Amino acid sequence: MKVRKFVPKDLKRVFEIENMSFDQSYGISMFQQLYEMGIGFLVAEKNDYVIGYVMFWVKYENQGHIISIAVDKNYRRQGAGTELLIRAISILSMLPIDAIYPGYYEGGEGAIIMYLPVERGKIANK
Numbered sequence: 001m002k003v004r005k006f007v008p009k010d011l012k013r014v015f016e017i018e019n020m021s022f023d024q025s026y027g028i029s030m031f032q033q034l035y036e037m038g039i040g041f042l043v044a045e046k047n048d049y050v051i052g053y054v055m056f057w058v059k060y061e062n063q064g065h066i067i068s069i070a071v072d073k074n075y076r077r078q079g080a081g082t083e084l085l086i087r088a089i090s091i092l093s094m095l096p097i098d099a100i101y102p103g104y105y106e107g108g109e110g111a112i113i114m115y116l117p118v119e120r121g122k123i124a125n126k
């Protein structure tokens with residue numbers, strides 16, 4: 001399994017994974033727009049097949065946000081989610097931010113909101 005930067009040819013496959021993973025979808029054009037805005041966007045690949053993705057950015061200048069993370073149902077519990085999150089956190093934590101938050105959903109879908117305090121490249125002791 002390898003993690004690499006998203007490229008536009010991954011769009012359809014990422015959208016497929018999002019659709020099977022969430023009740024509410026950002027919509028394919030939103031993915032395209034977020035990518036064009038320059039958000040952090042990584043995919044996990046197994047044998048050249050995209051099996052998961054993570055999108056992240058910096059909000060309010062000092063908060064790292066995991067916008068969305070999902071792994072294809074058929075490839076879960078094999079460590080792809082962990083690998084994607086580790087890579088996103090390591091990129092975000094190099095920026096001058098205080099903490100990293102995963103996103104949450106509008107509507108009925110349940111969510112656990114988490115945050116990880118960071119200090120320039122490492123997890124902070126808060």
Ligand SMILES: CC(C)(COP(=O)(O)OP(=O)(O)OC[C@H]1O[C@@H](n2cnc3c(N)ncnc32)[C@H](O)[C@@H]1OP(=O)(O)O)[C@@H](O)C(=O)NCCC(=O)NCCS
Nearest residue numbers: 021067068069070071072075076077078079080081082083
């Ligand atoms: C959350 C998600 C990305 C995890 O992806 P994954 O590739 O299965 O994650 P990993 O294999 O790295 O799992 C890491 C650990 O998380 C925990 N975990 C993952 N899925 C779990 C589940 N359904 N129930 C309980 N624990 C779970 C386990 O501790 C697991 O370690 P283990 O397999 O050694 O027990 C995936 O389940 C998913 O796409 N869910 C739907 C979308 C979603 O909820 N995204 C998060 C909010 S944006």
